[in-house]
Amino acid sequence: MSFRGSVPSDAARRRFNEMVLPHLDDAYGLARWLTGNQTDAEDVVQDSCMRALASLETAIVERPRAWVLTIVRNTAFSWLAKNRPKAVVLTDDPQLLDAAAARRDSAPDPEEALIAAADEAALESAIQALPHLYREVIVMRDINGMSYREIAAAIGAPQGTVMSRLARGRARLVDKLGSRA
Amino acid sequence: MTERHSDDLKLLLHAALDGELDAAGAMDVEGRLSADPALAAEYARLIALRDAIRTRLPRERAPDALRARVVAMAQTPSQIKPTTPRHPWLLIERYRPLAASLVLGVALGAGAYQLFERPSADDDAQRALVAGFIRGRLSGQTVDIATSDRHTVKPWFSGKIAEATTVVDLKTDGFPLVGGRVDVVGETPVPTLIYQRREHQIALTEMPASSATVPSSKPRRETRDGYSILEWTEGGRVYAAVSDLPPAELDAFGAAFRRAAAAEREDTPKP
Numbered sequence: 261m262s263f264r265g266s267v268p269s270d271a272a273r274r275r276f277n278e279m280v281l282p283h284l285d286d287a288y289g290l291a292r293w294l295t296g297n298q299t300d301a302e303d304v305v306q307d308s309c310m311r312a313l314a315s316l317e318t319a320i321v322e323r324p325r326a327w328v329l330t331i332v333r334n335t336a337f338s339w340l341a342k343n344r345p346k347a348v349v350l351t352d353d354p355q356l357l358d359a360a361a362a363r364r365d366s367a368p369d370p371e372e373a374l375i376a377a378a379d380e381a382a383l384e385s386a387i388q389a390l391p392h393l394y395r396e397v398i399v400m401r402d403i404n405g406m407s408y409r410e411i412a413a414a415i416g417a418p419q420g421t422v423m424s425r426l427a428r429g430r431a432r433l434v435d436k437l438g439s440r441a
Numbered sequence: 442m443t444e445r446h447s448d449d450l451k452l453l454l455h456a457a458l459d460g461e462l463d464a465a466g467a468m469d470v471e472g473r474l475s476a477d478p479a480l481a482a483e484y485a486r487l488i489a490l491r492d493a494i495r496t497r498l499p500r501e502r503a504p505d506a507l508r509a510r511v512v513a514m515a516q517t518p519s520q521i522k523p524t525t526p527r528h529p530w531l532l533i534e535r536y537r538p539l540a541a542s543l544v545l546g547v548a549l550g551a552g553a554y555q556l557f558e559r560p561s562a563d564d565d566a567q568r569a570l571v572a573g574f575i576r577g578r579l580s581g582q583t584v585d586i587a588t589s590d591r592h593t594v595k596p597w598f599s600g601k602i603a604e605a606t607t608v609v610d611l612k613t614d615g616f617p618l619v620g621g622r623v624d625v626v627g628e629t630p631v632p633t634l635i636y637q638r639r640e641h642q643i644a645l646t647e648m649p650a651s652s653a654t655v656p657s658s659k660p661r662r663e664t665r666d667g668y669s670i671l672e673w674t675e676g677g678r679v680y681a682a683v684s685d686l687p688p689a690e691l692d693a694f695g696a697a698f699r700r701a702a703a704a705e706r707e708d709t710p711k712p
Binding site for chain 1: 516639
């Protein structure tokens, strides 16, 4: 993870303080969820910040948080592709939703109670088991509290895609957490 | 049940859950939910999931060491070499003096700074308030009294601060009150209210203006150390809101606070 760049200008450093620093928690949170551990997340965030600083010489940024998270997710995906090639599953397959939904039909109410009772470890492992493309939208929406619009800007996809990935990701979580013995 | 529900309806359910529907859309979903128990059960599961995630997987904070490295990155251009060391501890080593001086700077605050540069009173106050905001976020202890009830905060302050403090309820504006604390600017204890917006907080501090006859001024927004500060003067009092919110939302907070404070002044009979 090395990044080559020249010395940033005063303007870039000022913009960095204004646009990147306030979103460091969100950046770290997303990196942690995507890489699955703290050490790798710190590397990814640090690398992302170097890239952000370098591109602030010229970039025009309208939504700083979405912009920062775009850099973080791209850096995280490159990092995963290089270091954990087997772990990256970028599935976006509608069939999976229907399969999960069909299984849900049999048992309605006990599932809700099971989901509500899911502890931190169960939630964590269920979310970590999701494909990255579903995981990132759930983290951005349910943990970072971002709007559909902001998430769409961060992942560079239409809002409809955000909605369908959220729906699929959540369907899997409901399925997994609601069927624990 | 699910086969009967179109994919569009499923997406609508998620949009309703996320508060992304307008009033008409929300009413439509509510109607469908009350007419369709299976759909309502699915919605209940989604709510259970969302609530479980929210309560048990809180938003993470970047580790302090990482924050110090990133802050140093932007403050010291001469120290950034073309390649970043692969190992974080090498970088800590390199930036240790800088991180230390940064912490010292925040800890000493306005007092020591004044010895060297003698900035304006405004600048001093802002520096102290931003430092207070950062300290609160770092320690996780942002309030001395935690309450969403303004009628609890106000008397709590009156035991500690000489002047009456303006405390307004902004829950309906989407900024619930979290509590209050006493900050110190220079040598003066000042009341600070903490309001919440999603995972962000707004620290609103009220201070006496340099004189009681200072004319009221419209909110002015500045940025310091990456945090937004919104400042205005009203009735001889200076109000400063510090937050990590996006600037537009802090402006909305300022507008809501001033509106509610004006309404309260009208309700209170003059002594």
